[in-house]
Amino acid sequence: MKRAALAFAATTAALAAGLTLPVRAAPDGAAIYARCAACHTKTGAGVPGVFPPLGEDFRVMAASEAGRRYLALVVTRGVSGPIKVGGKPYAGVMPAQATLDDASVAAVLNHVGTEIARTGPAFKPFAEGELAAIRASGAALSAQDVGKLHAGAGGQ
Ligand code: HEC
Secondary structure, eight states: OHHHHHHHHHHHHHHHTTOOOOOOOOOOHHHHHHHHHHHHOTTSOOBTTTBOOSSHHHHHHTTSHHHHHHHHHHHHHOEEOOEEETTEEEOOEEOOOTTOOHHHHHHHHHHIIIIISOOOTTOOOOOHHHHHHHHHHTTTOOHHHHHHTTGGGTOO
């Protein structure tokens, strides 16, 4: 009782001080992209043969269900080739971005879709719920498993 009363008093004091209870702010896709840019570069052009570009492949994939699943799993599970992007082979490893929650993964993919890959008006934004379903369906996949999905996901 005493503890609850203290907690109540603290909350009341915080409210009285003009503080609002925490409200989840929408994640900022552009800010999150900074971590992707460390490898894929700021413009998404990548480094040929090392870090693939986030362009043509992304645009094609974002338009199909299998492609969207692949793109989301690349971020949540990581990816390791051999894969071909823009005609060039890649056989490196992208580490899973495990600290990003569903809303953050959706936000960064939407940033790539609209600002980096410049998919145009046809781009259908990723939703948090879509991410949750894909993450659950791919929970057992390794980065290599995700690499094997590349060709079937519309990879060039
Ligand atoms: C540590 C470097 C690194 C970081 C950080 C990184 N990636 Fe990657 N990414 C890679 C590499 C390497 C590959 C290709 C894997 C291979 O060589 O087999 C890749 C592949 C991809 C692909 C697949 C491209 C295709 O056409 O199949 C996508 C999409 C992608 N990354 C998006 C992202 C996004 C979005 C982020 C940030 C949330 C990110 N990456 C962060 C290194 C990175």
